Amino acid sequence: MEDSFSGDEDYYYSDRDSLDGLENDEADLQWVPPKGSSTKVITRESLLAAQKEDLRRVMELLSLREHHARTLLIHYRWDVEKLLAVLVENGKESLFNEAGVTVIDDADPMLPLSSTVMCDICMEEVAGDKATKMDCGHCFCNDCWTEHFIVKINEGQSKRIRCMAHKCNAICDEAVVRNLVSKKHPNLAEKFERFLLESFIEDNKMVKWCPSTPHCGNAIRVEEVEVCEVECACGAQFCFSCLSEAHSPCSCSMWDLWAKKCRDESETVNWITVHTKPCPKCHKPVEKNGGCNLVSCICGQAFCWLCGGATGRDHTWSRIAGHSCGRYKEDKAKKTERAKRELYRYMHYHNRYKAHTDSFKLESKLKETVLEKVSISEERESRLRDFSWVTNGLYRLFRSRRVLSYSYPFAFYMFGEELFKDEMTDEEREIKQHLFEDQQQQLEANVEKLSKFLEEPFDQYPDDKVMEIRMQVINLSVITDTLCKKMYECIENDLLGCLQLGTHNIARYQSKGIERASELSTCWTSVNTTTDKRQRSDADTSGNLEVY
Template sequence: MSAEDQDSECEIEDEDYDNYYLSNEEELELADYKKDPESFQYECLKVEEVEKLLNELVELLSLEINVTPSLAKLLLHTLGWSINEIVCMFRADAHGTLVTAKVKPANNNVPKPLMSHQPPSLNNNNPMCPVCYAHQPVEFFKALACGHQFCKECWSSHFEVQVIEGVSTSIGCMGQDCIVLAPEDFVLALINKPNIREKYQRFAFRDYVKSHPQLRFCPGPNCDIIVRSKEPMAKSVVCHQCKSRFCFKCGTDYHAPTDCETIKRWLTKCADDSETANYISAHTKDCPKCHICIEKNGGCNHMQCYNCKHDFCWMCLGDWKSHGSEYYECSRYKENPNIAYESVHAQAREALKKYLHYYERWENHSKSLRLEEQTLTRIKDRIEVKVMESSGTWIDWQYLIDAANLLAKCRYTLKYTYPYAYYMESGPRKELFEYQQAQLEAEIENLSWKIERAETTDRGDLQNQMDIAEKRRSILLKDFLEV
């Protein structure tokens, strides 16, 4: 057979598998899909639906390469669930594929039958198990493709211990330094206890889902929903059942524009340096004009002193009137150009100063998000009063709730711009990012200020501010969102 014939034979049309990934929900219009940089098509499935999906893939591969369903499942699990690639690999080099999947040992030196290994003085019909050292009839022994023979009782005990410890698909041979894995049918045939069998199947299903690049368990508490997407990207997913929002790629809280590895580094650093950063977590600051103590009770960083009515920025304590043109300096960290020539201690202080600059703003927006949840509650209470007083209907006041939800969405994105900026290398791209970050921050604070003081006469102005804030957010994500 020629190489071209072999390649064409192992090719399976992608559309044969598209049926496994079609959403039951109405798809987004293509134009709208392209407008939003966070657009992401996915669906939330129940366990039964995912089991059916996986079983269909197993059956398909089993028929394509003529192997047992149990072996097909092991191949899919260990080789990434790509049927096209597995079929091509198997037809090109069946033995190499099985070795890669840990179904067979790397060499073909399979041990000879047990009976040939027994000393002449022993009864060759009752060989000894190398684990329990008990003599058993030959038919009581089982072996994987590696040929290492052990009695059924030892296999059973081995599997039970592994399953109790939470191991399933990675259970392997008991032979020394043997990496051959045990297929599902081999394991289930030797587990006698129903509860252990049930645990094994449950743990195996968990492993299959985790190894499938297009499936992700919802991280919500006590939620059994599994999210499926044809494109495994670092995009936002909202579980239809428990409403948890998370990143499809890494399963943690959604973190755009920061990528998965960077947010992991940032959260680890925050946890390690939490004691150092404790002093910046206070809720009070002094008014820069009259020096009276002020407590922050809202999400907006545009503060007005209740004593002297001075308007200032909560973050930098600068005058808010001139803050619009200077906001870039407020969010941007100013690097010391001569720090490389300073002492080790000076460099350490500068590194701490830089970290605290970004951490303070990260933490401040986290607190603002929590405070704006209270703002939303106050808005709903205010709307209820207005409706009771016949000052409009719920529909008339819905724009305030829409504005509050958009504010939370924008501030959430802004919060995650600070880890991104912290790890960015200095240069034109970072300057552009910080400029867009500052523009977004300014519009968010304007939106927050207007929401907290909005009435019906402010509706047009508020909706205009909403459009500006969302535009700033979209521009930043389009330019810097990495998936």
């Protein structure tokens, strides 16, 4: 569910002659694109520049070649701050050893062309120009290196290909890999390049692919690792933590359970729970169709219906041979009643969630109608010239409706027994549920009022009547925003904040809406010309090290 006002259009409050006493509140509600977005869109074109930015920081700090810096960053999942913390705490040597980086300043990687080398892999003597020596000092023939690289790339280990020598932890120079593989398999070399480039996204906890369908090809980078909701340049709004649709005030775990429950048709699941038992061998549900408590699955496994334990097939009317369940008798009526109660509870929350989701979709279509009314009103002769209160009211309606919709899955799990059974007593649960539902009902009532006023045919009304509607819309916009804030505060402080298991975090409420990521510039400035020159020198020496 995406806010209908997301996109390239910017809506903001410009109604300067607003209601007395509401000027400050309305100013707080002004929805303007923030200066300097904290989230960035990384396109195919800017991916290289984004990766270069982190590489150069490490290269400059530690005076490393590019492939050494990349090896370090891949090992630490492109977390420069963590890398620096390990450097300060453990020192450079420990940092390099853990990541498999070998830096030998005086080592000569070139072998004399006239010399011959014995390859310890194939046990053949080859000319010096047919062998390659890595930074770690191990030297093998190019054919053995190439086969090793091909196997590792096909196994998906392109990002960290280790030296072939026994117990050597060093990571191979990517320039050597690129050079040798490209001679035999150019397509595989391109695949290797792509893996190295995309590791910036795949292994980086600060960057994730946009989950849009079809895929837009963009990735999103955030400044801080936290539960947040973002909007890609393609318009897709999603939770950065779980990559599902934006779902606050639900936590990621709650939304995952709710989405699965809705997909799996919970009525059927409840019936299966009540009327079947899983086979102890193949775990498929088995329904009992006779009076005997020895049942048999289609896989051939016999088991006891009372306890679910695997048994043999020998039995009498009174007992199963070699098996005893004691005196236990299943209270089927009680179990059925419990499942029925859970089903009715689910239907209560699902119906309201679905109702507000449907309302959101219908109100999204209302946008065109309302803007058409605004256009008509602006053309006629009237003392009212500014109708920004209409577009702002629409935006506030969409935001509040969305919050209201997802509040029902949150309540289903917050006050049920599936997640927090042992976290609250029944009395505490009841008090917190009443507190939350009071706020939920207040928000619901005001959202419906706002929707009603925005649907009014104000383009046909006289100025006095339009002024009354305007006052109501501005007032309700302030109220719904305030109620949304209070609901989030209640959830964060009074509900989730009191739990011992701090695994359920929600994205913060933002009055201005989900932040739209700004595009990362593809232009980056050289910060260290000396490093650049050394890179080119290294490329000339090795013959194939590309600076890109």
